[in-house]
Amino acid sequence: xxxxxxxxxxxxxxxxxxxxxxxxxxxxxxKKIKVVTTIAQIADIVKNVGGEHVNVISLMGxxxxxxxxxxxxxxIKKLNDADVIFYNGLHLEGQMGEIFEKxxxxxxxxxxxxxxxxxxxxxxxxxxxxxxxxxxxDISNWKYxxxxxxxxxxxxxxxxxxxxxxxxxxxxxxxxxxxxxxKKRTKEISEExxxxxxxxxxxxxxxxxxxxxxxxxxxLSTESEYSVSDVQHIVDILVDRDIKGVFVESSVSERSxxxxxxxxxxxxxEVSIGGELYSDAMGEEGTEEGTYFGMFxxxxxxxxxxxx
Amino acid sequence: MSYTFxxxxxxxxxxxxxxxxxxxxxxxxxxxxADAISHTVxxxxxxxxxxxxxxxxxxxxxxxxxxxxxxxxxxxxLSNSGVQSDASIGVVFTSLFALGVVLISFIGDxxxxxxxxxLMGEIAFVPWDTLQINGESYxxxxxWMLGFSLLFNILLITxxxxxxxxxxxxxxxxxxxxIPLTFIHYxxxxxxxxxxxxxxxxxxxxxxxxxxxVPGATAYLLSDRFLHVIILSGAVGVLSALLGYLCAxxxxxxxxxxxxxxTGVLFSLAFLFSPKHGIVFKKINSGYEAIKVK
Numbered sequence: 001x002x003x004x005x006x007x008x009x010x011x012x013x014x015x016x017x018x019x020x021x022x023x024x025x026x027x028x029x030x031k032k033i034k035v036v037t038t039i040a041q042i043a044d045i046v047k048n049v050g051g052e053h054v055n056v057i058s059l060m061g062x063x064x065x066x067x068x069x070x071x072x073x074x075x076i077k078k079l080n081d082a083d084v085i086f087y088n089g090l091h092l093e094g095q096m097g098e099i100f101e102k103x104x105x106x107x108x109x110x111x112x113x114x115x116x117x118x119x120x121x122x123x124x125x126x127x128x129x130x131x132x133x134x135x136x137x138d139i140s141n142w143k144y145x146x147x148x149x150x151x152x153x154x155x156x157x158x159x160x161x162x163x164x165x166x167x168x169x170x171x172x173x174x175x176x177x178x179x180x181x182x183k184k185r186t187k188e189i190s191e192e193x194x195x196x197x198x199x200x201x202x203x204x205x206x207x208x209x210x211x212x213x214x215x216x217x218x219x220l221s222t223e224s225e226y227s228v229s230d231v232q233h234i235v236d237i238l239v240d241r242d243i244k245g246v247f248v249e250s251s252v253s254e255r256s257x258x259x260x261x262x263x264x265x266x267x268x269x270e271v272s273i274g275g276e277l278y279s280d281a282m283g284e285e286g287t288e289e290g291t292y293f294g295m296f297x298x299x300x301x302x303x304x305x306x307x308x
Numbered sequence: 309m310s311y312t313f314x315x316x317x318x319x320x321x322x323x324x325x326x327x328x329x330x331x332x333x334x335x336x337x338x339x340x341x342a343d344a345i346s347h348t349v350x351x352x353x354x355x356x357x358x359x360x361x362x363x364x365x366x367x368x369x370x371x372x373x374x375x376x377x378x379x380x381x382x383x384x385x386l387s388n389s390g391v392q393s394d395a396s397i398g399v400v401f402t403s404l405f406a407l408g409v410v411l412i413s414f415i416g417d418x419x420x421x422x423x424x425x426x427l428m429g430e431i432a433f434v435p436w437d438t439l440q441i442n443g444e445s446y447x448x449x450x451x452w453m454l455g456f457s458l459l460f461n462i463l464l465i466t467x468x469x470x471x472x473x474x475x476x477x478x479x480x481x482x483x484x485x486x487i488p489l490t491f492i493h494y495x496x497x498x499x500x501x502x503x504x505x506x507x508x509x510x511x512x513x514x515x516x517x518x519x520x521x522v523p524g525a526t527a528y529l530l531s532d533r534f535l536h537v538i539i540l541s542g543a544v545g546v547l548s549a550l551l552g553y554l555c556a557x558x559x560x561x562x563x564x565x566x567x568x569x570x571t572g573v574l575f576s577l578a579f580l581f582s583p584k585h586g587i588v589f590k591k592i593n594s595g596y597e598a599i600k601v602k
Contacts, residue, residue, distance in 0.1 A: 071432035
């Protein structure tokens with residue numbers, strides 16, 4: 001009796017859930033290309049290059065750290081309905097990346113960061129085969145991602161080729177201007193003091209491109225822990241080279257960086273927490289920091305203002 | 309439409325596989341082994357990285373399976389040698405996990421390696437992770453893996469039903485009548501660690517830990533008979549998966565999270581309203597008793 005009731009219930013459940021998914025709502029703007037991206041930095045490219053011809057959804061909103069992303073039920077529909085998927089690649093998305101590779105059979109899925117020539121990719125000396133995926137902090141690297149988006153949009157939609165080419169050219173020019181701006185502002189800091197102390201090693205590309213020494217307290221992986229000697233080493237650098245500021249990040253807790261500030265204080269060196277940098281996540285949607293430009297500018301201004 | 313079907317099927321398979329394996333664990337007071345394995349697999353993926361120098365999924369899965377087995381066997385070994393079973397889980401869990409954390413610092417700061425990325429699956433993406441042989445697609449990998457571990461579990465339980473039952477409820481008597489206790493224990497542990505790692509790879513940690521513990525505990529509230537507990541536990545797992553999916557699509561939230569929450573809801577219902585052990589009926593019964601006494 002109970003078992004019969006249970007199986008009836010199961011049958012009803014399955015039926016309801018299947019029925020709920022059949023009434024696909026037809027998109028209002030049917031002609032636009034539906035693009036899904038993983039991180040918001042890529043969504044920013046697609047919005048700018050695609051312009052009015054695309055409809056962009058980013059799975060990880062601007063404020064979301066990709067390491068902490070959890071899929072929600074609605075994401076399945078987004079992925080299923082997408083005409084093209086742009087993701088970072090280089091293992092930034094972990095297992096999701098492998099799934100995107102398999103989805104390649106059904107629709108184009110493009111790892112934009114993998115368009116960057118290998119020689120520009122950084123990797124750790126102890127594991128040279130695995131590149132650092134945080135490529136967007138070197139603007140000249142990020143240009144390759146823009147080109148990848150442009151070429152793939154053209155491949156999908158030949159008719160609007162001119163529009164994509166023009167938009168991409170504009171965006172690339174803006175990127176070059178941003179690049180110059182970063183270099184100009186960096187000059188305001190004395191070479192000796194160009195040291196970026198931050199809680200998470202996401203800024204290696206930034207350091208390499210613009211001449212900062214990056215000292216991270218914690219490895220890339222959220223599961224690696226910082227050691228006592230790490231803290232001491234950073235405190236020594238701060239004191240020896242008279243660095244005035246250290247930085248917290250929007251997606252990593254402040255606690256570890258505070259340990260460093262306290263340590264420096266004990267050694268008689270005053271360090272201020274220079275402000276929040278955007279690392280993996282960007283600012284909230286609609287604010288200036290919610291765009292790639294705003295985010296980058298915010299980071300550079302914050303760094304320069306507290307180090308000079 | 310079809311992707312919904314695959315996700316629901318995967319959820320149900322996890323519910324069944326883990327529910328069945330979990331009911332045995334709850335009876336043997338070893339339910340936290342799933343949580344232990346969810347952490348110790350870090351050692352497995354770090355080891356796999358050292359061997360292959362890549363972040364590919366298959367070596368990671370093999371590494372995780374090996375360490376899953378190692379965890380289960382070490383726990384069994386310790387608790388057989390007189391350490392309390394909860395303490396032996398704790399000892400193995402923390403030391404293997406810590407070893408993984410230590411080793412991870414040798415691979416360098418710039419490599420992104422953690423269990424969530426390298427091993428744990430996401431049920432929402434199951435439909436696209438298909439098994440491909442010679443360019444032909446044969447349905448999601450997760451369904452195959454879970455299907456096989458379910459078959460394996462059912463096969464073991466039917467083959468050794470009597471032995472498992474006796475060794476669970478009355479080990480002394482079982483030893484007396486010549487049942488190879490150690491063999492049965494290790495067999496069950498093998499079953500549990502394979503189910504756990506296969507499920508991790510398909511649907512992620514939180515759902516697996518929930519499905520291994522809660523349905524078993526729920527079933528135990530509803531019945532005292534061994535076979536009934538096993539069947540009920542599987543049924544509660546499946547029901548949680550179905551209700552959880554409905555809930556996830558209604559509120560647009562994480563599917564695995566919502567299925568895991570449902571196991572908790574069903575447990576609470578059983579806890580309150582189970583005919584034998586539920587506190588509501590206990591209250592009512594004690595009320596009757598009180599009246600009778602008057």
